[in-house]
Amino acid sequence: MATHANNFRNLKNFAPVFAIAFYLKFKGNYKYMSVILALESSCDETSASVLKDGKILTNIISNQLIHSKYGGVVPEFASRAHQRNIAAVTQQAIEDSGIKTEDISAVAYTQGPGLAGSLLVAAMFAKGFALSRNIPLIGVDHLHAHIMANFIDDPKPSFPCLCLLVSGGHTQIIHLTDYLEMEIIGNTIDDAAGEAFDKGAKIMGLPYPGGPSIDLLAKSGNPKAFHFPTPKIPGYHFSFSGLKTSLLYKIRDELKKDPDFLEKNKADLCASFQHRIVTYLSEKLLLASKDTGIKEICLAGGVAANSGLRNTLMLLAQKQGWNLYVPAFQFCTDNAAMIAIAAYFRLMKGNFSSPEENIYANYRKSVK
Ligand code: ADP
Ligand code: MG
Numbered sequence: 001m002a003t004h005a006n007n008f009r010n011l012k013n014f015a016p017v018f019a020i021a022f023y024l025k026f027k028g029n030y031k032y033m034s035v036i037l038a039l040e041s042s043c044d045e046t047s048a049s050v051l052k053d054g055k056i057l058t059n060i061i062s063n064q065l066i067h068s069k070y071g072g073v074v075p076e077f078a079s080r081a082h083q084r085n086i087a088a089v090t091q092q093a094i095e096d097s098g099i100k101t102e103d104i105s106a107v108a109y110t111q112g113p114g115l116a117g118s119l120l121v122a123a124m125f126a127k128g129f130a131l132s133r134n135i136p137l138i139g140v141d142h143l144h145a146h147i148m149a150n151f152i153d154d155p156k157p158s159f160p161c162l163c164l165l166v167s168g169g170h171t172q173i174i175h176l177t178d179y180l181e182m183e184i185i186g187n188t189i190d191d192a193a194g195e196a197f198d199k200g201a202k203i204m205g206l207p208y209p210g211g212p213s214i215d216l217l218a219k220s221g222n223p224k225a226f227h228f229p230t231p232k233i234p235g236y237h238f239s240f241s242g243l244k245t246s247l248l249y250k251i252r253d254e255l256k257k258d259p260d261f262l263e264k265n266k267a268d269l270c271a272s273f274q275h276r277i278v279t280y281l282s283e284k285l286l287l288a289s290k291d292t293g294i295k296e297i298c299l300a301g302g303v304a305a306n307s308g309l310r311n312t313l314m315l316l317a318q319k320q321g322w323n324l325y326v327p328a329f330q331f332c333t334d335n336a337a338m339i340a341i342a343a344y345f346r347l348m349k350g351n352f353s354s355p356e357e358n359i360y361a362n363y364r365k366s367v368k
Contacts, residue, residue, distance in 0.1 A: 042114025108343030111139030167301030186236025221271030
């Protein structure tokens, strides 16, 4: 053990040398090597994608159904399922792309943020793949990738643009001036929008993940049936925990008067709860657009799949003269295609990662 530890420590001393050697080896060649294999395993989707010259060829996603039994992601089950699935998902992504394994010129993986045990699966697989084939490695920031999903299909946003990133773990307004240059100008101070959907659904006894369940029921409900207060947070920042509590109290109080209240009013509750989340998100985005004068607006993250949010932003775009960009459905929730496109922009700048780099669980302000 001691010898292994010492060897590792010695190796670590050479990290800068490895990084420089890696850079020199691939410097200048990267523009001719744009077949990227990308892997994603940050939460409960195992996904692999192959990209050639900026175009996505495949995007294979394996969902983990086991978590629905528990009403949320169980980290240990998630990492075990990633381990079981990663080889098969990767193999299918390569086979379906028609690309030969030896023609893959770089490997990308989600470096963070996410569940540590889950992140490690794609990270280790990608490092093994890159080292065994002697090709460069690109560690990608998961949130940057969600935003870059807007650059997969045409038409693509131009810079500067604003992005509303709404996912299970994050709610942010980001100001982008280039593919790798961005600043978070708004953030949630507590729960994320997706979390509000998931927790709201749990309160109403709807299945996990809650977003799609609420979205579906909201279609047949009245968004004005119930009033939920708008959280008063300054600037472009958000808060969602009070909204969830007001839903809980409303249902608790009404159930005292009528035990069938929830069953009778589920669609209206979903429509009203969704309406409040959607109007809150769009009001903040409108404020950011007015203050910055930016009318190139894009949407990202799992909650971008919400039909209420899409419709509201489309109407707002018409009224405000925005160019609105929304990624295709399959690129909104976690997927490896978004990792591949984010890696592509880093590859174009010769921005590789060293195999020595570790995963990270919490979000980072900068993605350079
Ligand atoms: P994360 O990357 O933080 O895990 P994802 O980008 O995978 O999050 O998005 C998952 C989140 O998106 C979940 O909270 C889920 O409820 C939400 N979501 C997915 N589809 C919809 C929808 N149609 N309406 C609202 N929320 C949705
Ligand atoms: Mg995600």
